[in-house]
Amino acid sequence: MATPIDLTAATAARTDEGPDPADLENPALFINRELSWLEFNQRVLLQAQDERHPLLERVKFLSIVSTNLDEFFMVRVATLLRKFRSESEALSPDGMSTEQQLDAIRIRTKRMMNDVERCWSDVLRPLLATHRIRILDPADYTPAVEAYLHDHYRRNIHPVLTPLAFDPGHPFPFISNLSMNLAVVVEHDGRTRFARVKLPDVLARFIPIPASVAGKPGDSFALLEDVVKLNVASLFPGIAVRETYLFRIIRDTDMVIQEDEADDLLESVDRTLKELRYGDLSQLLVEASMPARVLNILVENFEIEEDVVVRTAGRMGYGDWSALTKLHHPRLKDKPFSPRDLWPDEGGEAIFNAIQERDRLVHHPFESFSAVEAFLRAAVDDAHVIGIKITLYRIGPNSPLLDLLIQAADAGKQVAVLVELKARFDERNNIEWAHRLEAAGIHVVYGLLNLKTHCKLCLVVRQEQDGIVRYVHVGTGNYNRVTSQVYTDFGVFTARPAVLDEVTEVFNYLTGYSSKEDYEELLVAPHHLRPAFTSLVEREAEHARAGRRAGIIVKNNSVADPEMIRVLYRASQAGVPIEMIVRGVCCLRPGIPGISDTIRVRSVVGRFLEHSRLYYFANDGRPELLIGSADLMERNLDRRVEALCHVRDPDLRSHLHDVVLQAMLADTDRAMELQTDGSYRPIRGKPHARRINAQEKLLRAYASPRRRD
Template identity: 40%
Template sequence: MNEIMINDNYFNRELSWLEFNQRVIDEAKDNSNPLLERLKFLSISTSNLDEFFMVRVGTIYDQINAGFGKKDFSGLTPKDQIKKIFEKVRVMVGDQYSTYNHLYDHLGARNIRIFTYDMLNEEQLKFVKEYYKKVIYLVLTPMVIDSGRPFPLLHSKTLNIGIILEGLRGEEILGTIQVPSVLDRLVAIPGGEGENFILLEEVIKSNLDELFGFKILSSIFYRITKNADLTLDEEGAEDLLETIEASLKQRKWGMSVRLEIEDSNDLRVVKRLKKEFEIDEEQIFLITGPIDLTFLNNLYGINGFDSLRFEKKKSISIKELDNEDMFQAISKRDIFLHHPFESFSSIVKLVEQAAIDPKVLAIKQALYRVSGHSPIISALAKAAENGKQVTVLVELKARFDEKNNIFWARELEKAGCHVIYGVIGLKIHSKILLIVRKERNGIKRYVHLGSGNYNDVTARFYTDIGILTARPEYGEDATTIFNMLSGYFKPEKMSKITIAPMNLRNKLEFLIDRETENAKRGKQARIIAKMNSLVDRKLITSLYMASKEGVKIDLIVRGICCLVPGELGLSENIRVISIVGRYLEHSRIHYFYNKGNEEFYISSADWMYRNLDKRVETMTQVEDNNIKEELKDILDVYMRDNVKGRVLLPNGSYVRADINGERVSAQDMLFDISEKYNKD
């Protein structure tokens, strides 16, 4: 039985997430993916693991330090989880570096080379020494640790070199130097065909004699990861923005949760670092390659190697939105958007048009994660400058985007927008835009509802969905939501949109239970649900009950899945598939057969406790029949994916879907589906 299977009915959340990251590594190992794409997957797996340690592992250590020993619903205590996590991650890291070494050889065969210092020829050595002298040396800060100079405060994830120096009396002295993040880690060097590089840390390590006035006895690379999970006293905060700004500064003081260190026979630096960081042996990872493989993402972008990347695909433009006034087009019918298969520029264009349209009176929008140079933000600021009533809900607590969101919140305020910094005790994760326009027949509301962040960058590689509509019932619901978020208004009745934490959980339970009751009566019953994560115990229990009564259930879950599928007497009617491919699956779509009166919903929420009870989320019922048909086609192609689809087994492991006949790659076929529904 797979190690993530502890309780017979539930998989452990953390171990299930590690299974997801393994699927990302498997894409790096997949020979059918182009070489540079495989490097990118390996880089992503490293970045994923960094965040996992900073947030999830950090949280579990907080529980242990607080004396919390209660088992989770998979049957594991926090200490049990830590033990199993480190066992699994140790194997995973070994897999990452064996994959890296394999891809390293393939890079060389394609004239992309990463040199070590001892591999440089005379010309390259001269170039590197000159670069070190004129650039690198000027930004380095060598530090020696003694009674007058304590060990420095190191930021999480920074790459460093630990050094043992021989003192004047022969004693061993610890030194450290940070590899500067302000310089490119990949240093381009001359010589030969193709592209040649050396890593910045290699250059520094080979020139340490020039930095310290003592003999170098030993030197190794290391990187520390710290707990970055923030605890906020929102109730006692007079100014949420200032409270979050202050809490961000606390991250550098977080407890050390992982130490990655260059594999070496000389353990003197390891012993000193272990003491300095107050870290246990189980938290130390000896790395047989470059520490921190996220640099591979920079290698991915080198010019002249297009054949080593996926073929570029162009997003489809929505014809009505291109050929006529956008408000007229939305008034005629609901318009479905599926990114990146259909261009996100339509949303940007809509906000930009609203900003300069003299008939537009107000714009209201909820923002969770936006890009560094967001055209949405620029358009909202312009709208305010043009005298429109602009209200923007900026979620300051979006993890690792807090600093960016604080900056944009202040910029919007400067432009004259009303900015709301979230809701105490909740994160605003809903994706909603409301435009109020004065027209010939009175005031009309235009609404966009979706699953994705209003981020023009991530829209290129996240799969997300949304609907543009001018139906009055959606406009009324959207107005109610914004009034609720900006004031103390409590919605009593909603027509087409269901909100968390008010009633989204109850709505989902009702929809699942309705299928269960229909199956009990001998009627056909069917559920299809696509999401990022399935963790919520109550909903999983409802799905088990539905399965026992004969409801056929297909779940398309990209990441964490705590539900055990295919278990006789429990979940034999449930199939779970995960799609990991070129694009990050991020859309949430739910289908319920409902005795033939089929219902479709799109949502911003995953089926997790935090989304249903601790966040402001939306789930929207789809009314347009054409959109329903397209959603049905989308779900069908996902369920048939036998190229990037992995099926979850009852023991917690994933296997490639069987290829019987036609090869089906959902992410490729979704371009065809978008073309089909956007023809004249």
């Protein structure tokens, strides 16, 4: 590949030139999407380095950084590698070629991996030891520990391992994605031979050592790879083991389905998942000490270029460190809290009456996901409910919602479920749920041709005295109890007929045929959301040009669509103040003279993952606010079924603006501000002023017994 570009110099050159305000197509106006995502992961790593977090929470953040990087290589890097191999000449919106992006990514990820290793070895591991949580290296083993681990290996590890030779008589073995492996060099019949030993996922990475054996109180652990290395000779009796080296692979897992040619989507997804087991490598991580002759064997058999190889002197697969967060050390974790119940003393018909009375808002994790479960349970138990429709994207394991839907079908209610089979990394789980739902007699739809269904809608149809009445929950996050405890998300329950009419049309579009594009209460992708959102932004620009009150607040996960960024640039040029709270990728450059002077972008990364999407428009004193599933990315606007919903209730709208958004905009503890050059800097308040943590502030606000609705 070409010599890596100097990103710092390239950025400086672009910004110093002073882009022409009339040319919004200029690549210098955009930040590279991949590098922006890596900056987000760096902000997560900063949490692991931040001593204000409890110690085991810092370990959790370290684990998240590593897991995020794995997924980045499985999808984003793998996609770029496919483009590079196909000799694609397409440039990213910021003007970088595929080759330049890959070079820049390798530089940045290598530095990040080194930072992760230093954070663990120099900071977190020593701190854990001061709290009697010790992770032992082989050099730390006493004779008693070594004897204990040898016995543990003999009884619990050795029977599970399978050494696989590779030579002319034994083909190179299949090596699964994210697997940890040992490359073993042995001498047999006077010749050097090679074998591979996989460290199976069924074995715990951290092996506990009793305090009586460790000779110290507290929790002591050895790592699986160290124990196997010390005992690897037992797998080759009578054979001399000369060398052993650890390696780990990451494969391309980005699922590409030719849906136009697929007769059965479920069958196609299932088949593609099996094929992905053999995806091309996007990273081969090896011990720094692995000699070239051993590495060359791996490179040749994997049929890869050496630019996919990364050497490390540290540990591999820090995602496994999440196991340490399950240790019982309450003082080393965030203080637990009890989320507020939306309707603690209500159930059944009372829930429907409450929604009829007025719209209701739920804000996770500060308020419990039980509100959604209670809504669906009321629909199941109520004899007057005749139909339930719901979209499911990331369901999660052991979901109580699935059992409720099956109970509803058993009770004779009409139940329709759209299960998105193409939800990345959840495909297999969703296929299994789809089969179970179909077996219960539920109408299951698998999604639309060439589109992912990402909207979060649950519709209940009830036969009441005055006729059919419908109720709906519109959310920003998945119907998933587990993620609702750590992701911030909104949900609105409403019985407003105008909303229900349009939600019904969305379900008709998903399960049958509908070409409706003239929505009023919803903004629906892929046909309506982009032009409707653009109109809302342009209306603010008209207000600003006329000297009326104007302003936009965006809170979402990602802003990457080039055309939508240009729409925001034009609004800024008209003088619209734009505040953006973007947790992850942001390709917009704020603060460019004459282009984005009035745009300020911040990111809040803290205890909870900011996942909610909220869009506020000042509209000359008649504010409008929408919540929903869509970020401002091309995939959300053009390749997914998404829904944003107007929040019409003035009290709920005021709460979202005055309490939630203002807390985020006031954060001086976890917020970082995006600079014009693509870097982020911490936002700090006045000297000696107390730091404001938005999430902690909201925890206190929702702990109040006063109900806002």
